Amino acid sequence: MTSIPSPVTWAQAATRRMSRQFLAGPTGPTPAAATAAMLGAHAQVLSAAELSVALRTADATRADVRAALWEDRSLVKTYGPRGTVHLLPAADLPLWTGALSALPAGPQPLPPDVRMSTAQTDEVVAAIGDALAGAELTVDELTDAIVARTGPWAGERVMDAFQDKWPRWRQMTHTAAHRGVLCFGPNRGRNVTYTSPGVRPDEGTRALAALVERYLYAYGPATPQHFAKWLAAPAGWAGTLFTTLAGEGRIEEVAFEDTRAWVVAGDTEFPAGPARGVRLLPYFDAFTIASQPRERLFPGAAWGRALSRGQAGNYPVLLVDGTVAGVWHQRRSGRRIAITVEPLTPPTPATRLNAARTRQLEAEAERVAAILEGTAELTVGTVTVGPHA
Numbered sequence: 001m002t003s004i005p006s007p008v009t010w011a012q013a014a015t016r017r018m019s020r021q022f023l024a025g026p027t028g029p030t031p032a033a034a035t036a037a038m039l040g041a042h043a044q045v046l047s048a049a050e051l052s053v054a055l056r057t058a059d060a061t062r063a064d065v066r067a068a069l070w071e072d073r074s075l076v077k078t079y080g081p082r083g084t085v086h087l088l089p090a091a092d093l094p095l096w097t098g099a100l101s102a103l104p105a106g107p108q109p110l111p112p113d114v115r116m117s118t119a120q121t122d123e124v125v126a127a128i129g130d131a132l133a134g135a136e137l138t139v140d141e142l143t144d145a146i147v148a149r150t151g152p153w154a155g156e157r158v159m160d161a162f163q164d165k166w167p168r169w170r171q172m173t174h175t176a177a178h179r180g181v182l183c184f185g186p187n188r189g190r191n192v193t194y195t196s197p198g199v200r201p202d203e204g205t206r207a208l209a210a211l212v213e214r215y216l217y218a219y220g221p222a223t224p225q226h227f228a229k230w231l232a233a234p235a236g237w238a239g240t241l242f243t244t245l246a247g248e249g250r251i252e253e254v255a256f257e258d259t260r261a262w263v264v265a266g267d268t269e270f271p272a273g274p275a276r277g278v279r280l281l282p283y284f285d286a287f288t289i290a291s292q293p294r295e296r297l298f299p300g301a302a303w304g305r306a307l308s309r310g311q312a313g314n315y316p317v318l319l320v321d322g323t324v325a326g327v328w329h330q331r332r333s334g335r336r337i338a339i340t341v342e343p344l345t346p347p348t349p350a351t352r353l354n355a356a357r358t359r360q361l362e363a364e365a366e367r368v369a370a371i372l373e374g375t376a377e378l379t380v381g382t383v384t385v386g387p388h389a
Contacts, residue, residue: 007255008221010296011274014322018275020218021287022056023319025277031057031068032075032089039218040086040096042284042313043077045388049087051282054371061371070186076197078183079174082232085184093180094202099211101178102204104237110171114158123150124169129181132196136185142194143167209245213264219290221254221261226292257296275322278353278360280341280368283388284313288324298324301344314387318343318361325351329383330368337374339365342383353380 018024021038028034034056035041043049050062053075057064069075069087076093080086080100088096108115116124124146131137131145146169147155157165176182180201185193201207215227228238242262245251252265281288289312291297298307302324308314318326318341326343341361343353353361362378369376 007257008261008270010257011322012270012272013221013256014291014297015271015273015275017219017287017291018277018322019271023277023279023287024275027058028056029058030074031060031065032091033057035075035087036089036092037218038286039214039290040080040088041286042080042289043085043087045283046077048283048285048316051368051371052285053087055279055281055367061373063373076183078197079177081230083174090197093197093199095207095210097178097180097199098202098204098207101175101180101201102208103231103233106232106234110159114168114171116168116171120150120154121172121175124154124172125176125179125181127154128169128172128176128194129179129196132182132194133198134196136188136193136195138188138191138193139170143169208241209248209250212241212245213250215290216251216262216264217267219292220263220267221256222292223259223261226261226290229292230290257293259293277321278357278364279319280316280328280339280361280364281319282316285317287319288312288317296323300348301346302326305342305344308387315383320351320353320357323351327383329385330372332372332374335374336377337369337372338377338379339368340379340381340383341365342381 015024022028022034028037031053034053037056038052041049041052047062050065053065054060054062065075069077074090075087076090077085077087078093080088080096127146127149128142130149131142137145143155154169155167158168159166159170173182180199181196182194183197185195187193212227215230216222219226224238224242225235227242228235242251246253246262250265251262252268253260254263254268288297294312295303298312306315306317306324306327315327316329317324318328325347326341328339328341331338344351347353365376365378
């Protein structure tokens with residue numbers, strides 16, 4: 001095992017991550033390529049995912065991302081890392097489903113009388129795959145189709161959810177997605193629909209190894225604990241996985257600041273200079289979610305202002321030279337996009353909005369508005385909107 005001769009600094013890591021995720025230019029050629037580079041776009045708030053992807057794609061708008069999702073289907077909306085809704089490249093879906101379906105099961109939060117057995121799970125997943133083949137169904141339509149194929153037990157409304165009760169089968173929505181038989185279809189009015197992506201998951205062990213390599217390429221150097229946090233997986237399991245891959249010569253250890261971390265084997269070239277540029281990243285942008293250590297990405301005042309109880313993503317952030325330097329918010333009125341940016345107070349010398357950075361911020365605000373198909377109106381002031389719920 002070899003390592004580079006001197007520790008990788010935070011600035012070097014941030015610069016390489018930004019470059020590889022099309023945040024430092026040049027931008028990606030397609031929405032699918034940009035989404036692949038950041039390892040999926042968090043899409044619980046779909047408009048934020050559209051902005052994340054378009055910011056990384058040359059001359060794209062939200063319409064281009066929507067076209068990739070619903071027209072040419074180069075993107076898929078499904079359940080990704082941490083069980084949350086993501087946009088993922090369709091071409092990578094066999095790898096993602098293979099890796100996610102191979103993750104160790106976490107603790108079972110549902111009471112015994114609500115849970116499903118292994119046999120019931122397999123029966124429901126098979127029913128979902130059969131019902132969605134070539135179809136786009138609402139939740140109620142899919143419930144009827146599952147019950148018709150399995151029996152009334154699958155449709156019993158026993159799951160507490162949003163002051164309501166969901167049918168029993170819905171506890172397996174993520175499982176069905178990870179087994180490659182379910183993803184989101186286009187909304188039908190106000191109703192969500194599901195369809196089948198029609199993929200066969202890759203073999204789990206190989207898929208997990210490939211996912212580790214992609215994660216380290218995008219966000220390395222990183223530790224097994226960083227990888228586990230990103231996936232919401234057990235840290236001990238991730239440590240064993242990294243040890244196995246190191247023994248196979250697929251990853252190697254490097255010194256990263258004052259800790260031991262990992263990169264893809266042979267991928268030890270880092271830029272000499274720090275990241276440069278001003279970016280406005282939306283809610284749950286992949287760079288702010290996955291970049292570690294978080295205390296370096298959110299230094300000093302950023303920890304209290306741009307995080308919500310230590311959780312990243314609940315505020316859109318102002319990124320200056322690879323470090324969070326404030327928060328922002330946008331409000332639309334017709335074609336007018338009012339963008340309010342709140343720099344940290346007091347700023348550090350490294351993140352102060354001098355004349356050059358102010359010009360970059362103005363250009364970035366214009367780019368955000370163009371993606372949203374509007375006209376920017378920039379204000380540097382206090383953001384009064386709280387964190388995303």
